[in-house]
Amino acid sequence: MDLSSVFSLNGKVALITGASKGIGLGIAEIFAAAGARVVISSRKQDALDEVANQLRAKGYEATGVACNVGNMNELPGLVEKTVEIYGGLDILVNNAASNPVFGPVHETSLEAFDKIMNVNVKAAFELCRLCFPHLRKSSHASVINISSIGGISPEQGLGIYSVSKAALISLTKVFAKEWGDAKIRVNAICPGLIQTKFSEALWSNEKIMEMIIKQLAIKRAGTSEEIGAMALFLASSASSYTTGGVFTADGGFTI
Structure with a gap:
């Protein structure tokens, strides 16, 4: 058995949101x-061009397409441009996320609530809808939604963010159940503390980090590459009988 082919994505086209840095870039x-x-x-074309150039310098094929996923009117153009450039779509990764607040849930404004829900849930829903006609043409279609351990059990100070990630888990299961006949697999990854700019409010706070580390079986923050490796499993034929799954990568936080 050639295991290299099991994890190969040769010839596949993948669209990844929130990918100019952090988990998305990983x-x-x-x-x-x-x-x-x-x-x-991601939102800024300049940042995307810089990252795409870095990837191409390594011999990879990559293109940056700017899109604010919180603006539903921009999403059709993102999908259309992807298909225009590469002729199809096999993998969608809904990674873009927003969390403009950190603190007690009752202090979250309606404006912040709407922003979190638009980016973290509504955009993923709409992108799935828009990508469906293209994904169903693929012989190995996969959708990967990046949720959070907060979607499994609410995290202190991240109340509405946690609610949005719980909704994303449910959305994952709904699409997985309905799209099985179309041979489109849909799964979710729930990262724990990953050392990215997005989570800097947590890992840069010595008191919070000390509290988190005490709860981990693996006593460190995770890396974007570790989430990327799990995503590769879910995108490849290695997970061909896996759909509707919710996978944690959290150093044992949820044990």
């Missing part, structure tokens, strides 16, 4: 190394 680089042609998206 996923993009691993997908590209596995042979995928990747479209990385």
